[in-house]
Amino acid sequence: MEMIQEGAHIARHEARRERAIPLAGEYLTWRIGAGEYGVAIEAVQEIRSYEAPTRVPRAPAGVLGVVNLRGVVVPIVDLRVCLGDAKPEYGERTVVIVLALQERVVGVVVDSVSEVLDLAADAIRPPPELAGGDAQEFVTGIATLQERMLMLVDMQRLLGPVLGTVAEAA
Amino acid sequence: MHSAPGVASGLPGPAAPPAGIDLSGLYQVFFEEAAENLASFEQRLLELDPAAPDDEALHAIFRSAHSVKGGAATFGFAEEAALTHAMETLLDRLRRHEQAVTEPIVDTLLHAGDMLRDMLAARQQGEEPPDGRELLAQFAAHAASDGAASAPAADAGAAQRELELLAGPLQPLSLADDLLELFREVSGVGTLERAEPLPGQPDDSVRLRLRTTATDGELLDLCSFHLARERIRIAPWPGTQAAHGGSAPPGASAIAASPATATSPTTAASRATTTSAARASSSAAASSPATASSPATASSPATASSSAPAASAASPPAPLSRAAAHRAGAGSETLRVSLEKVDQLINLMGELVITQAMLAQRAGRIAPQVREPLEAGLADLERTTRNLQESVMAIRMIPMGEVFQRFPRMLRDLAARLGKQVQLHTEGEATELDKGMIEKITDPLTHLVRNSVDHGFELPQQRVAAGKPAVGTLTLAARHEGGCIVIEVRDDGRGLDRERILTKARASGMALPEAMDDAEVWQLIFAPGFSTADAVTDVSGRGVGMDVVRRNILGLGGSVELQSRQGEGTCVRVRLPLTLAIMDGITVRVDGELYVLPLASVVESLQADPARLQPLPNGQRVVRMREEYLPVVPLARVLECAGEAVSGPPMLVLVQSEGRRVALEVGELVGQQQVVVKNLEANYRRVPGLAGATVMGDGSVALILDVAALVRGTAGAGSSPAAAGR
Numbered sequence: 001m002e003m004i005q006e007g008a009h010i011a012r013h014e015a016r017r018e019r020a021i022p023l024a025g026e027y028l029t030w031r032i033g034a035g036e037y038g039v040a041i042e043a044v045q046e047i048r049s050y051e052a053p054t055r056v057p058r059a060p061a062g063v064l065g066v067v068n069l070r071g072v073v074v075p076i077v078d079l080r081v082c083l084g085d086a087k088p089e090y091g092e093r094t095v096v097i098v099l100a101l102q103e104r105v106v107g108v109v110v111d112s113v114s115e116v117l118d119l120a121a122d123a124i125r126p127p128p129e130l131a132g133g134d135a136q137e138f139v140t141g142i143a144t145l146q147e148r149m150l151m152l153v154d155m156q157r158l159l160g161p162v163l164g165t166v167a168e169a170a
Numbered sequence: 171m172h173s174a175p176g177v178a179s180g181l182p183g184p185a186a187p188p189a190g191i192d193l194s195g196l197y198q199v200f201f202e203e204a205a206e207n208l209a210s211f212e213q214r215l216l217e218l219d220p221a222a223p224d225d226e227a228l229h230a231i232f233r234s235a236h237s238v239k240g241g242a243a244t245f246g247f248a249e250e251a252a253l254t255h256a257m258e259t260l261l262d263r264l265r266r267h268e269q270a271v272t273e274p275i276v277d278t279l280l281h282a283g284d285m286l287r288d289m290l291a292a293r294q295q296g297e298e299p300p301d302g303r304e305l306l307a308q309f310a311a312h313a314a315s316d317g318a319a320s321a322p323a324a325d326a327g328a329a330q331r332e333l334e335l336l337a338g339p340l341q342p343l344s345l346a347d348d349l350l351e352l353f354r355e356v357s358g359v360g361t362l363e364r365a366e367p368l369p370g371q372p373d374d375s376v377r378l379r380l381r382t383t384a385t386d387g388e389l390l391d392l393c394s395f396h397l398a399r400e401r402i403r404i405a406p407w408p409g410t411q412a413a414h415g416g417s418a419p420p421g422a423s424a425i426a427a428s429p430a431t432a433t434s435p436t437t438a439a440s441r442a443t444t445t446s447a448a449r450a451s452s453s454a455a456a457s458s459p460a461t462a463s464s465p466a467t468a469s470s471p472a473t474a475s476s477s478a479p480a481a482s483a484a485s486p487p488a489p490l491s492r493a494a495a496h497r498a499g500a501g502s503e504t505l506r507v508s509l510e511k512v513d514q515l516i517n518l519m520g521e522l523v524i525t526q527a528m529l530a531q532r533a534g535r536i537a538p539q540v541r542e543p544l545e546a547g548l549a550d551l552e553r554t555t556r557n558l559q560e561s562v563m564a565i566r567m568i569p570m571g572e573v574f575q576r577f578p579r580m581l582r583d584l585a586a587r588l589g590k591q592v593q594l595h596t597e598g599e600a601t602e603l604d605k606g607m608i609e610k611i612t613d614p615l616t617h618l619v620r621n622s623v624d625h626g627f628e629l630p631q632q633r634v635a636a637g638k639p640a641v642g643t644l645t646l647a648a649r650h651e652g653g654c655i656v657i658e659v660r661d662d663g664r665g666l667d668r669e670r671i672l673t674k675a676r677a678s679g680m681a682l683p684e685a686m687d688d689a690e691v692w693q694l695i696f697a698p699g700f701s702t703a704d705a706v707t708d709v710s711g712r713g714v715g716m717d718v719v720r721r722n723i724l725g726l727g728g729s730v731e732l733q734s735r736q737g738e739g740t741c742v743r744v745r746l747p748l749t750l751a752i753m754d755g756i757t758v759r760v761d762g763e764l765y766v767l768p769l770a771s772v773v774e775s776l777q778a779d780p781a782r783l784q785p786l787p788n789g790q791r792v793v794r795m796r797e798e799y800l801p802v803v804p805l806a807r808v809l810e811c812a813g814e815a816v817s818g819p820p821m822l823v824l825v826q827s828e829g830r831r832v833a834l835e836v837g838e839l840v841g842q843q844q845v846v847v848k849n850l851e852a853n854y855r856r857v858p859g860l861a862g863a864t865v866m867g868d869g870s871v872a873l874i875l876d877v878a879a880l881v882r883g884t885a886g887a888g889s890s891p892a893a894a895g896r
Contacts, residue, residue: 056873
């Protein structure tokens with residue numbers, strides 16, 4: 001019995017260390033600064049133009065506030081801040097990608113949205129081990145198309161620490 | 171290496187249902203109805219006075235047990251069927267006055283109700299049901315002991331009658347067989363047999379002959395198990411004397427009168443059943459049998475008393491409530507609706523309120539002459555939206571009586587266990603509260619009641635020694651006040667001991683200021699882990715209670731206050747907003763940002779003369795208001811706004827919470843409006859200081875401030891020790 005329990009424990013531990021390699025399929029791609037990123041299309045609910053959200057006091061850096069999305073209060077996170085840009089700009093092309101994640105709906109601000117790409121499994125590779133930086137926590141794959149390098153993002157890992165755990169349903 | 175533990179021996183499950191029939195959906199309905207029947211069963215038993223048992227109550231208790239038995243037998247739940255059969259047999263003797271009601275019998279019946287609940291719960295979980303044999307033995311003992319039959323007038327002279335029963339239309343015709351079987355199974359009702367059909371009798375009806383001592387009302391009650399009352403006509407058997415139809419007509423008014431006074435949720439129920447009453451009495455009028463109509467009105471007690479107002483009160487659709495489904499009993503016209511559907515309706519209602527507000531706001535900006543043709547329509551829209559909103563919110567409103575009704579039993583058991591004598595008094599049972607709130611308020615209330623019984627009430631001899639009646643009184647009261655509902659738990663026990671509380675607080679290391687008024691001392695009880703109980707009973711005293719109680723209430727947007735006088739008693743007052751979803755708010759602007767304050771918490775607002783604000787040594791300010799000094803809360807700073815401090819006379823909004831007041835300093839007052847409360851936690855998280863968010867007329871989000879948190883946050887400024895506990 002002990003061996004089985006130990007084995008299960010180790011397996012769980014390993015699973016946590018491993019980040020799941022993104023699967024083949026359709027990805028929405030967007031730009032932040034010089035980088036191009038992608039997220040699995042299943043998580044994308046809609047794309048909206050940026051409107052200034054209502055500030056929420058004592059929010060962590062990057063959480064701009066909340067907006068009204070057809071009656072639902074949705075937090076807006078500026079991904080550019082999360083990726084290190086302390087003074088992002090808000091222009092005409094600034095766009096909010098509304099994501100329906102497992103436990104919440106959230107909007108993320110990006111510089112611009114590119115397109116939806118269908119990525120084949122052999123185009124996706126695990127990310128290189130970068131020295132330091134949080135990026136390796138949420139960038140779970142790199143896709144190469146001709147000259148472009150897309151960093152595929154696991155939104156749950158990225159936003160989890162920023163937004164905190166969702167309170168238990170009452 | 172240990173071997174794997176053996177698989178548990180096969181648990182007995184319900185008997186296999188008849189092949190080819192999927193009963194799973196029906197199970198759910200059975201469990202729900204059984205739960206309602208058992209609740210009604212218990213409540214009526216508790217209200218029963220063994221010395222003078224109310225006949226109608228005994229009949230109703232019998233019917234509850236009978237209904238559960240029917241379902242249990244259908245699904246092959248043998249243990250439940252056996253237990254309910256024993257209950258039914260005993261209850262039948264009781265209602266026929268063949269056996270006297272005694273306290274031990276009531277106890278056994280109450281335990282049987284508990285056991286049934288446990289059995290059904292076990293069924294639902296797929297577990298083994300508890301063993302009912304000991305209880306069955308008790309029933310056998312009661313049956314054997316056969317107490318002296320008391321003989322109140324009603325049934326004493328009941329003569330045997332020969333009756334003709336015409337039942338129809340029967341769909342399917344086999345219902346006739348069910349009726350025959352029913353009369354065979356239920357002992358003491360009489361003998362029923364088929365009779366020759368009359369010439370011209372419809373094919374889908376049946377004629378039966380009955381010899382019985384039961385009243386018409388009782389017969390219809392029984393038959394209604396299989397067939398709607400309107401479909402049964404009772405008449406004397408041709409050729410026999412037309413004996414008085416039992417005590418049905420006077421019985422009808424008696425039946426109507428007693429429950430109306432006995433249980434107060436009837437007012438809500440009778441209001442709620444006005445639509446069903448109107449329909450019931452009209453369908454009774456439509457069907458020709460004259461005898462069917464009077465028992466029909468006798469059957470649903472609330473109907474008889476409310477049929478007059480039902481006729482006149484045409485308009486507002488009566489709110490359906492669980493109380494109505496509960497009280498009206500068999501043959502009622504209520505609708506079971508899933509909560510999800512109701513919540514969806516409420517969400518859509520919220521959207522409508524927002525859209526209407528938006529329209530109103532935009533219309534305000536149109537030039538008057540262009541707007542004029544729209545004015546009437548917009549005014550109508552606003553009025554109709556408000557009415558619709560009230561009706562929709564009312565659907566989820568449930569009378570407090572439903573919460574209160576779980577306490578008599580608990581109190582009885584608890585007081586008995588602790589050797590105390592406590593009677594329960596309730597006020598305001600008809601006060602209604604949103605269903606979501608009711609579920610969350612029940613646990614805190616239960617804890618408060620237990621506290622009272624355990625710590626508040628003295629033992630009978632102590633009470634007498636103190637010049638009080640030996641039996642203590644616990645009062646549960648509910649009323650509307652302002653925009654809130656106030657619920658009180660009052661006892662006439664020993665009251666809170668100020669010195670003991672202070673001693674305990676100091677002993678646990680709290681830093682207390684010199685002078686504390688009583689209200690502040692009582693608040694110490696809410697500190698986590700606080701308890702002055704000498705002994706930890708399994709009821710209370712572990713000190714985990716009061717802070718959880720307060721936290722739960724705060725979580726509902728409410729507040730809790732304590733009042734007490736040593737030797738005289740304690741009163742715990744809980745204040746709750748009427749509903750979570752829509753609220754009246756005062757909008758303010760702080761450094762260019764809009765925030766909303768609940769109107770119910772706002773006392774007044776004023777532009778203060780700067781000279782009235784005094785700085786304290788710690789940098790905070792107080793403002794002199796009439797006789798007192800209130801802390802000033804600079805919202806711009808608390809909300810970490812980026813802007814500069816505003817110059818000029820400060821705009822203050824006085825708010826109150828938990829018995830204390832503070833002055834919030836805002837930039838400007840914007841207005842007052844109804845807002846739909848949206849949850850911040852659904853997609854973000856709980857933010858201390860914020861009670862939620864709302865969507866304004868222009869579609870933007872405004873945050874709703876948590877007044878209680880703001881008031882508590884200033885605790886350090888005054889002399890209150892509440893902050894020290896953190």
